Amino acid sequence: MxxxxxxxxxxxxxxxxxxxxxxxxxxxxxxxxxxxxxxxxxxxxxxxxxxxxxxxxxxxxxxxxxxxxxxxxxxxxxxxxxxRSEEVKKPKATKSAAPVSQVRQQNQGMGMKAPIIFIIVALIAYYLATGQSTA
Known part of the structure; x- marks a missing residue:
C-alpha cells in the first residue's frame, strides 16, 4: 500500500x-x-x-x-x-572516541601551562641579563 x-x-x-x-x-x-x-x-x-x-x-x-x-x-x-529507508542517518560516535568534555580539558591543559612557562623564561632572562651586567 x-x-x-x-x-x-x-x-x-x-x-x-x-x-x-x-x-x-x-x-x-x-x-x-x-x-x-x-x-x-x-x-x-x-x-x-x-x-x-x-x-x-x-x-x-x-x-x-x-x-x-x-x-x-x-x-x-x-x-x-x-x-524513510533512504534518509541519511546521523553517524553514531564510536566507543573509542573521546568525549567532548575530555577533548576540551586536553586542549585547555596547555593553556594553563603557557603562562607559567612564560614567567619562568622571563625570570631566567631577567636573571641572566642582570647577572651579566654586574660582572
Missing part, C-alpha cells in the same frame, strides 16, 4: 489552531487534537503550523516519550521526500 503524500502547498493551508499540520523529518503530522494538551502551549505549535518544524522540535530537546507520542498524529509524508 502506497504511503499518503502531501505537497508543501497543501500542508501550508493547515496553519490554524483548529486545523494544524506540521512537518518533522519529512513526515506530516496533524496535531490539531493535541494543541490544547501540548506542554509548551498552543502558541508554540501555531508558530510552526503548516511548516517544517524539525529544527524547532530538535532545538527544544524533546524526550523519547514525546517522540513516541508523535507517532499517533502522523498522517503521511512530504511529497518528493526520500523514502
Amino acid at each position: 502506497a504511503e499518503t503524500t502531501y505537497t508543501l502547498e497543501e500542508i501550508k493551508k493547515h496553519n490554524s489552531l483548529s486545523d494544524l499540520w506540521l512537518i518533522y523529518n519529512n513526515d506530516v503530522y496533524d496535531v490539531t487534537k493535541f494543541v490544547e494538551d501540548h506542554p509548551g502551549g498552543e502558541e508554540v505549535l501555531k508558530g510552526t503550523a503548516g511548516k517544517d518544524s524539525t529544527q524547532e522540535f530538535d532545538d527544544v530537546g524533546h524526550s523519547d516519550s514525546a517522540k513516541s507520542k508523535m507517532k499517533q498524529f502522523r498522517i503521511g509524508r512530504v511529497a518528493g521526500a526520500p523514502p
